[in-house]
Amino acid sequence: MRVRSLRFGVVGTGLIGGSLLRRLVDTDIEVHGWDPDGETLEFAQRHALPVTGDLAEAVADRDIVILATPLSVLPHILERITDHIGPDTVITDVGSTKSGVAAAAAKSPLRDRFVPGHPMAGTEHSGLSAARAGLFDGATWVLCPDSVARIGHVRTLITVITTVFNARVTLMSPDRHDSTVALSSHVPHLLAGSLAGAARASGDEDAVLGLAAGSFTDGTRVAGTAPARTVDMLTANRDAVLAQLALVQNHLSDMAQALTADDARGLTALFAQARQVRTRLTTRADRPATHRFDPADPDGEFAFLMGTGAQGVGLTDCTVTDDAIVYSSLG
């Protein structure tokens, strides 16, 4: 596939959409952005970025359309673009939770062209003015296709994501995605918020801050995020967050119980297990591997792809020829 000749549409040019747009512009790939916000359109014009206020124009005649609007308006946007989008266009999104998006897509006439996605990248800023072309370099980008029938679209997206955006692709079901990010990204915000909140509730906040050790500083870092943004994130993934938080709360109770009972052996065992997990996080090997598939066996290829998420494997390349489909991976 000649990635450089693909034509892109980016729907919504905030931080994420704007960063996609900037990278595409920087690499001389044809792209139309769309945004409904007047200030954003003005900013784009001042900086010679191709952003229009006409949604039909942005998505018509495109090979790939990436939806980067807020999650709440995504179903509405899917409806609005339905009549303007070609039968061969590959559609994906960048929302931070995936079950809801997958359900909305399944009900849309565009379902045969849609592959839900989530690039795990961001900054504490927002808007097109904060967008940067390198935002996705080295990031993990999750794809959640619902059927082997989308294998061609998936190959195209993996190729684009790895070559244009320099990210790694990992695949899993929408439910597994939401459950995983609940623990790997969302629940830690609740812990940080509770630790910082407890410092105030202790009635001795100045003393606590005065004696803050590295453990407290690390443990409260994401409590510095804008509260509204944290709450949006948690609310959008509520059920999975509550389920994973319950696991953490159980662990805390077990530890408190062992400490209360002066059960040093039991407490040490709990911390030894935690340390194993931490060590695995910081010393993961990132072994390179290649995986070759027969174009006549899309089921085997699809099963491999959908298993990458559970294994923590990231795809770094996809090459399609008449004889074979070859993936490179790290993990």
Place this chain on the structure above:
Amino acid sequence: MRVRSLRFGVVGTGLIGGSLLRRLVDTDIEVHGWDPDGETLEFAQRHALPVTGDLAEAVADRDIVILATPLSVLPHILERITDHIGPDTVITDVGSTKSGVAAAAAKSPLRDRFVPGHPMAGTEHSGLSAARAGLFDGATWVLCPDSVARIGHVRTLITVITTVFNARVTLMSPDRHDSTVALSSHVPHLLAGSLAGAARASGDEDAVLGLAAGSFTDGTRVAGTAPARTVDMLTANRDAVLAQLALVQNHLSDMAQALTADDARGLTALFAQARQVRTRLTTRADRPATHRFDPADPDGEFAFLMGTGAQGVGLTDCTVTDDAIVYSSLG
């Protein structure tokens, strides 16, 4: 006071005691170290560090004796040194909890010379071989004197700690110390351990590590500490740790409840409060101030000193003349 002419004894030359010893040696201040461990004595000899296996020799005829043994043997050591220590020697310790030490000291014949202390510094290593002269540079060093009768000893220690070890001194009662470090240093280890433990309990550890966001990486950092050391620390401060953990657990429950009820406003308010605390931690002003006291009013001076901990103020200098006692502070 001529700090450079003071004679020191350091009892126990592990990481902390060894680092004290190294700084004193480096600044040409007379010091005797003591350690019961054969390998430590050998290491000291090979590196020309003044460490003896004779406890009486190490503490006799000293101006300042710093006890840096494990907390569990401190009462025993106090007994052993009683007959060898002079009436004008100032004694302090470096234990990470203070109520137990203060209680043991109160029962000792040495109580009129003893000021409990805790330099908040350390590394993940242990032993004399890991000691470094600069370990206390910029650290906060807590002192917990029990009476204005110790004001002279306190002045001496503040002068030594700020000028020789380059640390800041803050003062508070032993109970307040233990309660404060429970939250500012110990409880975060329970949170990190529980977050890492939950990743394993989720049954999807590889996926969670594969999608680990910065929030997860920060939130599990201290789970990498040696489990036995973490458990020793928590056990030594058990009651205060359990009390502060309960505050964090209450906050977690409140947040879970707000999320369950889709109470975005309530959840946002909780995160807004947490963010205020985090902002205060990272943007504390460190305003310089000086405080002048009449030598005839030790009660006022003592009250000021004991209030520094609650205010998060660190003393950086103490100058004693016939006319006045002057402290410099930041915070």
